[in-house]
Amino acid sequence: MQFPENQGGINHSGRSFRDLGGLILERTGTIELAGASGVVNAFIRRADNGVEMTFPAANADLYAGTVFTPKPRSIGNGVPSPASAAWYGSDAxxxxxxxxxxxxxxxxxxxFSRIRVENLSFDANPGEGRYAFKVEGSYDSSSFLNLHVWPYGTAGTSAITGDNTLGYRRGGALQFIGQNDGTEIDGLFAAYYDNNLYLGGSSTKVGRAWVEHFKTDGGNVGVIVENAYDIQIAQLQIFGQDKPLRINGGRGSSLSISQLHIENPGNGGVRIESGNLFLGTATSRGITQGYVLEVLDPETRLSGRWFDDSPASSDVGYAPAGWTSEKLAGFEFIVTQRGGATSRPDGTYVWVGNVIGNPQITPDAAGFLRLPTTGEFFTVVGGQYMSNIIGGYGGRRITLLFTDTRQAVYHADTVNLKPNSKGDFLPNPGSILELIYDGANSAWREISRTL
Structure with a gap:
């Protein structure tokens, strides 16, 4: 099916087809939209040689064909535009x-330019590595409003037999790359795809987005932000998913989210491979394994406030070697159910940067107490004495709350701890020791103690 254009020139007017009702489209056909043409008020179902597709589908191969194909605009009489002009394609x-x-x-x-897609709902199965709805580089105030992606066919596919009667879909749902010149994206909902939403390129701005997946294993990802320079999201909600939010924007890139909520995922919360994350307010709950926030690049910067209400089975966060406190100057974690800081065999440490909630740290068997990259107040747990504190830098002040009489600080045995003239520190449960790091002499010096 082709919706023809007016042949009057480059800034042509096309035709809009309204109130089509039920429309059957062959798997080998498509609706070709030329400039200023459109489809309004239609229910479109796939057919094969005149026979409508039935649901639930027996297998994924039955999902076939393309609904809408934008047509590059012409210079009149059906003659295609030069390559430079054709870039802007199906105008309006x-x-x-x-x-x-x-x-x-x-x-x-x-x-393409001045596209308007509003109140579009669909059930498609694009297959692994592909996206059912893809927009790249739209210009001149295009708008994509209220897109609803859901397995309406209520069918599983042969590749995922037995998953759930809701029918999980292979591949991606929505992909937006590099929107420009005031493009408006708002009211996105996508569920049960391998990847529900992909954002990339530069200057992409999104209003509200909600993604979910009840299958919390198998590698599905709620939102991917990749190769992105400036992505802005007003409100993002992620429910379920194996991996809720994965960020690999590249060093120096920025993702800004005014309101973020993550609930009941399968494997952690946010993973940042590269790029900066600037939050207004983030909330999370039900993260039972993995890291609430995992940072892999020491150049990543964070800001905002994060409230987490997940159980102690998950770790607050992970930081890379070489990450410094100035990267976290405007960031704060507030946890309600645990502190949770432990050393790792590879020499890196669970990160609890700026955590409110008394993060816990434990001396290792040699008496080394390894501090998280940031933070000032720590609860010492375990029954091991201390001979060394790792993680100091010039002027860093820390306060240690002790929980066991065996967590002694012996003056004669310490490597870089310099108790004051009062000598050995022999704590009781509830004792407090305040220290400052002397960078010139590579030593912790006592400020005060409370036994």
Whole structure:
């Protein structure tokens, strides 16, 4: 099916088809949208040689064909535009109030202008490594509003037999890369895809987005931010998912989220491979394994406040070697159910940067107490004496709360601890020792003690 354009020139007017009702589209066909054309108020289902697709589908291969294909604009009489002009393609096309079920692909747009997609719902199965709805480089105030992606066919596929009657879909749901010139993206909902939402490129701005997946293993990812320079999200909610949010924007890139909520994922909360994360307020709960926040690049910067209400079976966070406190100057964790800081065999440590909630640390068998990268107040747990504190830098002040009489600080045995003239520190449960690091002499010096 082709929706033709007016042949009057580059800034042509097309045709809009309204109130189509039920529309059957062959798996080998597509709806070709030229400039200023559109489809409004339609229910589109796939067919094969005139036979409508039935649900639940027997296997994933039955999802086939493409619903909408934007057509590069012409210079008139059907003659294609020069390559430079064709970039801007189907100028001012419209898709509004449409439900499409049973296809492999729904829509792919590459550097087209003034597109308006509003109230589009679909059930597609693009397959591994592909996205059912893909927009790259839209220009001149395009808008994508209220996109609802859900397995309406209520069918599993042969590759995932027995998963859930909701029917998980292979591949990705929504992908936006490099939006420009005031493009508006808002009201996104995607569920039960391997990856529900992908954001990349530069200057992409999103209003509200909600993603979910009840299968909390198998590697599905709620939101991927990748190769991205400036991504801004007003409100992001992630429920379930094996991996809720993965960020690999590249060093120096920024992801800003005004409100973030993560609940009941399978494997951790946010993983940052590269790039900066600037939050307004983040909340999380039900993270039972992995890290609430995992940072792998020492150049990553964080800001904002994070409230976590997850059980003690998960770790607050992970920091890379070489990460310094100035990268966290405006960031604060507030935890309610645990502190949770332990050393790792590879020499890196669970990170508890700026945690409110008395993070806990334990001396190792040699008496070395290894501090997280940031933080000032720590609870010492375990029954081992201390001979060395690792993690000091010039001027760093720490306060240690002791919980056991065996956590002694013996003057004669210490490597870099310099108790004051009162000598050995023999704590009781509840004792406090305050220290400051003397960078010039590589030693911790006592400020005060409370037994």
């Amino acid at each position: 096309m419209t898709i509004q109030n449409v439900l499409a079920i049973g296809f492999r692909d729904v829509f792919t747009s590459n550097t």
